[in-house]
Each structure stands twice: as C-alpha cells, then as structure tokens.
Amino acid sequence: MGMIRKQSIQTSLLSYVGVGLGYVNVVLLFPKFFAPEEFGLTRVLIAIISIAAQMSLIGMSNAVIRFFPQFRDGSKNHRGFLGVVLSVASVGTLIGISVLTVFKPLILANYEDKSDLLGVFYYLIFPYLAFEVLFQLFSAYARAMYHTVVNIFFREVLVRALTTLLIALYHFNLFEFDWFMNLFVLQYGVLTLGMIGYLVRINGFHVRIDREFLTPKLKRSLLNYGAYTLLSGVSSIFVMNVDVMMIGAMIGLDETAFYAVAFYIVSLLRIPKNAFGNVVMPVVADAWKNNDLAKIQGIYEKTSINQLLFGMLLFVGIWANETNIFAILPAQYAGGKWVLFAVGIGRLVETAFGLSQGIMALSKWYRMDVYLSIFLLVATVGFNLLLIPPYGITGAAIATAISLTLANLLRFSILYAKAGLNPFSTRSVLVVVIGVVSYGVNQLVPVQDNLMFDIVLRSSIVSLVFIPLVLAFRVSEDVNQLMLSILKRITER
DSSP states (O other), rough: OOOHHHHHHHOOOOOOOOHHHHIIIIIIIIHSOOOOOHHHHHHHHHHHHHHHHHHHTTTTTHHHHHHHHHOOOOOGGGGGGHHHHHHHHHHHHHHHHHHHEEETTHHHHHHTTTOHHHHHHHHGGGHHHHHHHHHHHHHHHHHHTOOHHHHIIIIIIHHHHHHHHHHHHTTTTSSOOHHHHHHHHHHHHHHHHHHHHHHHHHTTOOOOOOTSOOOHHOOOOOHHHHHHHHHHHHHHHHHHHHHHHHHHHHHOOOHHHHHHHHHHHGGHHHHHHHHHHHHHHHHHHHHHHHHHHHHHHHHHHOOOOOOOOHHHHHHHHHHHHHHHHHSSGGGGGGGGHHHHHHHHHHHHHHHHHHTTHHHHHHHHHHHHHHHHHHHHHHHHHHHHHHHHHHHHHHHHHHHHHHHHHHHHHHHHHHHHHHOOOOOOOOHHHHHHHHHHHHHHHHHSSOOOSSHHHHHHHHHHHHHHHHHHHHTTOOOOHHHHHHHHHHHHHHHHH
C-alpha cells in the first residue's frame, strides 16, 4: 500500500487545491458576477457533455484500465494500445456529434419554455465533446501506466485556475458573455493538449497498432467489454447528472444554479474516493488478472475505511457550518440548505462502500454491473419525476441520495455473494459514532457574531474532537502511520 498511500496523498492534496479554486468560482464568483441563468448554463453544458462523452468513448476509458495489463510492454510501445482505443473513441465521437445534431430540436424543446440560452450556445457542445473524450482517454491511459497525479492536476487545478482567470477578465469587461463561453470551452482543449504533451514526455504516446498482437479474439473481447461498460458508464454518469438536466428542463436554469452551488460544496466528500480510485484501479485490474482475491479484499477494506473517515470529517464540518455557508451566498441561494444535507448523506454512503463500482466493473461480473446501472438510471429518472414537482431542488437532492444508496448497496451485495468481498468492519461503525459525537460537541457552542470567526471556531472544534478520537482508537492504520511520519519529520527539524 506504500505506493497507493503516497499517490493517494498527492492526488488528494491536488484535489483539495482544486476544490478551493472551485469553491471560489462556484460559490463566490459565478453567483456574484453572472445572472443565475448564465451560471446555470455552464452547469447544464457540463452535465450534457459528461453523458455524451461517456457514450462517445464506447467504454474505452474503462477498457484501458482493464486490458492494458495484457498490452503492457514498454520495449514494444505497449503494442500501440493507445492507437487501438483512440480509433474506437474517434468513431464514437463522430457518432456522438451526429446524434447531438440530429436530436438538437428534441433536446432544446425541453429548455425553451424555461430558458432559450442553451439554444444560443448549443454549437459549443461539439468542440467541448471532442476535448472531453480525448482528455478522458489520455487520462485513463496515463493512469494505467501508474502516472495518476498529472490528470488530477489538469482536471482539478489547472482548469479551475483558468476559469478563475476567465471570470476575472469578464468582470473587468474585457469581453462579453458569448466570448466568455467560447473561452470556457476552449480551456478544455488546453487540458487535452497538456495530456498529449505529458504522454509524449514519458514516452507513452504511441498510436501505431501492433496488428499481429491484436488478434481477432482479443479485439472481440475488447469491443465486447467496451460495449457493456458503455452502458454502465453512461448509466452511472447519467444518474449523477440527470438531476441537473431535469431541474433545468422542469424548473429553469436559475434553479439549476442554486442547486449546483450546494451540490458542489458536498463534492468535497468525493475527493478521497476519486483520489483512491485514480491510484488503485490499475492495481485492482492486475489483481483480477491474477485472481488475487486477498489483495482485492485488502484494497477494498482499506479504501472503504479511509474514504469513510475523511468523508465523515468533511460532512460533519460542512453541516456544522451550513448556516455560515449560506450567509456568504446571495439570499436567493438559501434554498440549497437541504440539498446540501440530502446529497451529503448520499455521498457519505458512497464513500463508505469504498470502490465497489470500480472493483465490480473490472471483474468477470461486469455485465451484472451494466444491468444494475440501467436499472438505477430508470429508478433515478423516476425518483426525480416524482420528487422534483412537489419539492423542487430538494426533491432532486433526495432522489440523488436514494440512487447513490441503492447503487452502492446492490453492488456490495453482488461482490459479497460472488467473491466474499466485504469492505466493512466494526471500525466503520466507530467512525460514524465519532462523527456524531463531533457534531454534538459543535452544537454546544454558541453562535458567534463574527461570521468568519464562527466558521474557524466550529471547524476547529470538529477537527479537535474527531481527529484525536480517530487516532486514539486506531481506526485507520494508514492514517496513524501518516501522522507518525509527519510528527517524526517535525521533531527531526
């Protein structure tokens, strides 16, 4: 776990820097300098592209992680595996662009009553889609080669820093909103060029396919896996973005902006999961190849407890400050309070189940994951249709929480029944108890008149109760070893 721990820490730190920049953008700058409808447009575009990119990739980003161990051979340029998946994804992107062109009237019909702004900027979807497909593919390839940090830097830090710059330039009237949107999409092209440059630097950008090695049987296996995981990937991404799209269509782009702010704040809880997933999935792929269930169980359990630990600390810290958070925002964003809570609970459940989805997607039961994903997609749309009309954005948040809980519970059940894999232990319950105790102590503190002082005070109390209890009860050996390493370095200075 040494390599995993080191790279997970690096990716987590970069992710938190990115979240800090994202907080400035999403919570402070966008609501201040843009109309809610304009801000909502950027969120809807991101949601549409997230789904369209998964379709256009035809499962190749997952296939890279699953099949790269079979192609791995540095002396032979990994047999041109990048060229194989790039060819498939290129065809998928052309199909995706064609579909988005043909169905443009149908897509826009869902938004024209609430806002016609999406129609004005619909043309941006096409270059945005191409940039996103290429970036995801190159990122997956770098991860498969155990270079997991660079794509986090590009995705979490660089793009948000560029967005901050664009907002600042727009605020100072250096260009109009239409040029802001053009440059907003163009920045994703910068990420793609950055990934290409990095792959060239590490001698990983080789697209000449070794056609002797790529036998018809191997090609069929690759395409078959890609087709199945296409359905799973699209369903999973759709589940995570359908709320934004349905809010925009059923209520309006302004409500999308209100929802997006609360949703983004809770995205802090996903950082540990994303950090571990970026590092661990190539290791899990190798373990499945060797049928090393003991190794997978060890990774499953450790990622679960570490994700739950950090997720619980973040959730308690966020909810302890919920009044302060919405006091910072414009008054019309106050409706996001229960979005914060509901989605936060859903994300916390997701962290507790560790890397269930990734482990299952790389296993021989990946077809079951596909059927499960489709079922959850249908259920999520149903929950949103049922809950958005009476409860608005809070209803969408509840639908998301239910979907996340169902998805992770079902995947865990399948992995446990098929392979005896279980991420939980008594330490999982202990983390929940420590979180409740930390929040309870925080509630005893009177509200302070100074907003920033109250935020610092409550965050400090939660941390000073939570962290010592975690260390005292040795909830996570990785966390205890990390703290001992830090203390050792401090004392040696």
